[in-house]
Amino acid sequence: MHVAPENLYWNCDPAKFTFSTTEELDPLDGTIGQDRALTAIDFGLGIQDQGFNIFVLGEAGTGRYSTIRKMLETKAAQEKVPDDWCYLHDFEDDNHPKCICLPCGKGKELHRDVEDMVRRLAEAIPKFFESKEFEQQKARLADQYQEKNRELFQGLEEEANRDGFTVQGGDGTLIIVPLNQDGKPLSKDDYEKLSADERKYIDGKAAILKDRLNEVLQQARELEKVLRETTRQMAKDALMFAIGHLFEELEEKYRDYDKVLKHFKDCKKDILYRIDEFRPTPPQFAQFATQAGTTPKEESPLERYRVNLLVDNSCCQGAPVIFETNPTYFNLFGRIEHIIQMGNAITSFRMIKAGSLHRANGGYLVIDCRELFANPYTYEALKRCIRNHEIKIEDMTEQFRMMAFVTLKPEPVPLNCKIILIGPARFYYLLFAMDPDFRKFFKVKADFDLTMDNTEENIDKYARYVATRCRKENLLHFDRTGVARFVEYAARLVEDKNRLTSRFLILSDLIREAVFYARQSGKNYADASHVNQAIEAKIYRSNRVEERNLEFIKEGTVLIDTDGAEVGQINGLTVIDMGDYSFGKPARLTVRTYLGKGNVINLEREAKLSGPIHDKGVLILSGFFGSRYAQDKPLSLSASIAFEQSYGGIEGDSASSTELYALLSSLSEVPISQGIAVTGSVNQNGRIQPIGGVNEKIEGFFNLCRSRGLDGRQGAVIPIQNVKNLMLHEDVVTAVRKGEFHVWAVSTIDEGIEILTGIPAGEKKEDGTWPEGTINYLVDKKLQAYSELAHKQGGGNDNQGKS
Numbered sequence: 075m076h077v078a079p080e081n082l083y084w085n086c087d088p089a090k091f092t093f094s095t096t097e098e099l100d101p102l103d104g105t106i107g108q109d110r111a112l113t114a115i116d117f118g119l120g121i122q123d124q125g126f127n128i129f130v131l132g133e134a135g136t137g138r139y140s141t142i143r144k145m146l147e148t149k150a151a152q153e154k155v156p157d158d159w160c161y162l163h164d165f166e167d168d169n170h171p172k173c174i175c176l177p178c179g180k181g182k183e184l185h186r187d188v189e190d191m192v193r194r195l196a197e198a199i200p201k202f203f204e205s206k207e208f209e210q211q212k213a214r215l216a217d218q219y220q221e222k223n224r225e226l227f228q229g230l231e232e233e234a235n236r237d238g239f240t241v242q243g244g245d246g247t248l249i250i251v252p253l254n255q256d257g258k259p260l261s262k263d264d265y266e267k268l269s270a271d272e273r274k275y276i277d278g279k280a281a282i283l284k285d286r287l288n289e290v291l292q293q294a295r296e297l298e299k300v301l302r303e304t305t306r307q308m309a310k311d312a313l314m315f316a317i318g319h320l321f322e323e324l325e326e327k328y329r330d331y332d333k334v335l336k337h338f339k340d341c342k343k344d345i346l347y348r349i350d351e352f353r354p355t356p357p358q359f360a361q362f363a364t365q366a367g368t369t370p371k372e373e374s375p376l377e378r379y380r381v382n383l384l385v386d387n388s389c390c391q392g393a394p395v396i397f398e399t400n401p402t403y404f405n406l407f408g409r410i411e412h413i414i415q416m417g418n419a420i421t422s423f424r425m426i427k428a429g430s431l432h433r434a435n436g437g438y439l440v441i442d443c444r445e446l447f448a449n450p451y452t453y454e455a456l457k458r459c460i461r462n463h464e465i466k467i468e469d470m471t472e473q474f475r476m477m478a479f480v481t482l483k484p485e486p487v488p489l490n491c492k493i494i495l496i497g498p499a500r501f502y503y504l505l506f507a508m509d510p511d512f513r514k515f516f517k518v519k520a521d522f523d524l525t526m527d528n529t530e531e532n533i534d535k536y537a538r539y540v541a542t543r544c545r546k547e548n549l550l551h552f553d554r555t556g557v558a559r560f561v562e563y564a565a566r567l568v569e570d571k572n573r574l575t576s577r578f579l580i581l582s583d584l585i586r587e588a589v590f591y592a593r594q595s596g597k598n599y600a601d602a603s604h605v606n607q608a609i610e611a612k613i614y615r616s617n618r619v620e621e622r623n624l625e626f627i628k629e630g631t632v633l634i635d636t637d638g639a640e641v642g643q644i645n646g647l648t649v650i651d652m653g654d655y656s657f658g659k660p661a662r663l664t665v666r667t668y669l670g671k672g673n674v675i676n677l678e679r680e681a682k683l684s685g686p687i688h689d690k691g692v693l694i695l696s697g698f699f700g701s702r703y704a705q706d707k708p709l710s711l712s713a714s715i716a717f718e719q720s721y722g723g724i725e726g727d728s729a730s731s732t733e734l735y736a737l738l739s740s741l742s743e744v745p746i747s748q749g750i751a752v753t754g755s756v757n758q759n760g761r762i763q764p765i766g767g768v769n770e771k772i773e774g775f776f777n778l779c780r781s782r783g784l785d786g787r788q789g790a791v792i793p794i795q796n797v798k799n800l801m802l803h804e805d806v807v808t809a810v811r812k813g814e815f816h817v818w819a820v821s822t823i824d825e826g827i828e829i830l831t832g833i834p835a836g837e838k839k840e841d842g843t844w845p846e847g848t849i850n851y852l853v854d855k856k857l858q859a860y861s862e863l864a865h866k867q868g869g870g871n872d873n874q875g876k877s
Contacts, residue, residue, distance in 0.1 A: 107526025156436020658774020670712020
């Protein structure tokens with residue numbers, strides 16, 4: 075049947091709009107045409123059970139990111155701000171820093187207070203050791219020690235004098251020396267002159283006094299030890315008295331936080347334990363240490379008392395919403411940094427840095443699935459975090475190093491975060507099929523559709539979308555004709571009068587381009603002419619290959635006829651997809667039939683230029699011929715089918731009806747009009763089935779016919795199911811309205827062959843024969859002749875077909 079001009083295009087009537095320009099409209103609140111996805115996202119955000127993380131799937135440009143951002147920001151603003159997280163030094167195990175959580179804002183406050191305390195400690199402790207009071211107390215203890223020490227040695231000296239001995243010191247030692255009658259030390263010569271009994275007496279006394287000297291020395295050492303301990307304890311007591319108020323102030327402020335109080339207690343114990351490290355180093359020793367090769371700038375012992383503020387949520391107005399655009403391992407899970415000193419890698423708990431999971435803890439983390447899989451180890455590590463409910467900071471590169479560095483094993487941070495992955499549909503289904511963990515951890519699927527229903531409600535939302543985009547980007551607004559043309563283009567993008575596209579990335583560009591041309595022409599608003607100009611300009615930027623193909627046909631390099639009639643030759647319609655642009659290209663298809671064994675030879679398949687779907691379409695033709703013509707005789711036919719001047723791959727079954735028409739023409743020897751092009755797939759019963767790219771196919775053939783001159787007999791035959799997909803260019807509609815071009819819609823092969831040949835197809839009679847002079851009669855007659863000839867030559871198939 076002829077398709078009426080009004081069915082070739084769906085018009086959006088500007089008169090239906092109640093506004094004059096989009097400036098009058100309220101901004102759009104929400105997403106258009108994604109009710110299923112919005113319901114899934116709302117469910118996923120609301121349910122708090124384990125594993126109900128969300129995977130948002132759909133094509134780019136359908137509003138996935140903008141929708142999830144808006145929904146998350148709205149929901150997060152109503153939720154509680156999560157706690158701050160800090161790392162503290164573990165005084166029991168230096169390599170395992172401890173994490174603590176504090177209410178929002180308290181972490182930053184604690185960090186600031188501890189920084190102030192450390193600064194004051196750094197000033198107070200050196201002043202304490204250099205103070206006169208400390209020196210006086212230390213001197214007083216030293217004097218007491220000297221007095222007791224002097225008493226010890228004075229008693230020893232008196233005891234030795236009574237026995238005729240004296241105590242002398244030399245080279246750091248004390249010795250017992252006998253005295254002569256003059257009270258002077260006895261020389262060695264005088265000693266030798268003494269009698270044996272006298273020497274024996276002196277030796278005995280000397281032995282006793284030496285034992286006594288050893289006792290006194292031991293007591294002196296004990297006194298020195300007591301002095302050191304007493305001095306150290308005095309220093310501890312005095313130091314704690316001097317700095318204790320710094321801790322008392324904070325202990326009172328943070329009395330409700332046990333872990334903070336324990337940290338302050340451990341700090342005080344550590345200061346007293348390391349008290350000698352805080353003593354000022356004498357200049358001569360510092361100079362000696364530098365010359366010996368040690369680093370001149372060592373970390374202060376006070377550094378261990380600081381607080382590493384890992385996550386600060388003090389500025390949040392609700393739950394955090396983090397979009398991680400570069401989900402590397404370290405960006406997601408945090409890192410432990412190092413500094414190089416004297417060739418060594420040094421780290422500390424203060425060099426632990428947070429990742430996106432830490433910042434999103436208590437809120438929401440959004441990750442692009444493609445970016446996630448582009449970074450090694452991140453997906454598996456993310457699953458571990460979800461499985462164990464904790465964020466563990468590890469040095470991922472440690473296993474690949476030849477030498478082990480000094481590193482830390484921080485205490486894991488508990489994880490409470492809703493994770494949203496965004497990616498193409500193929501990623502979702504691949505993960506669901508291949509990864510058992512995926513279906514446990516991402517139980518919510520939010521599927522963004524490419525299309526929506528063409529309803530008055532959605533059209534109104536389209537208009538508000540235009541208004542919102544114009545306000546947001548400070549663009550010229552559209553009048554009602556511009557909005558109507560904009561909506562029509564949305565229907566063209568999906569090739570369906572009853573649906574509109576959801577790819578707002580493309581539509582946003584159209585708005586900007588139309589406004590560009592409106593401003594260029596000095597208009598205050600963008601109208602339909604500017605939208606058309608933007609569409610045509612975009613086509614012109616992209617259709618170089620299309621125009622070159624058309625030139626090849628016009629100049630005769632590629633052979634395509636648009637007038638006359640030929641047997642076994644027909645114009646098929648194909649679509650070339652360039653990625654950003656697709657266009658229709660006519661293709662000549664020829665068929666040759668001859669006596670054979672029922673084989674249909676697809677030359678594209680033999681040359682390995684066709685895909686499996688195209689091959690299947692050709693094989694269906696054998697089923698059609700067997701069902702219709704071989705119920706009373708064997709099918710003794712062979713045929714070859716070829717797309718002429720086709721040098722690339724061919725895929726799809728949209729040419730199967732075209733091939734069948736050419737076969738019928740070849741067998742009936744009835745020519746096919748070359749001014750008509752055909753598209754559509756066919757089943758074994760001869761019914762025409764819908765195809766894709768119908769608008770591009772018709773427009774491609776129309777452009778060729780127009781370039782050669784329209785004669786009123788040219789047109790295109792399409793499946794009847796594709797009438798609802800027609801959104802043809804205005805030039806095609808105008809030509810059809812004038813009768814210069816035609817579009818026919820058919821539901822069966824018989825309808826199509828009548829249009830192509832002008833001869834009735836014919837309906838089968840009750841006796842199994844066909845009306846004389848019809849296409850089916852001529853085909854059946856030729857096949858009967860083939861069968862008889864094959865039987866005479868002994869090469870036919872004598873088996874009768876069965877219905």
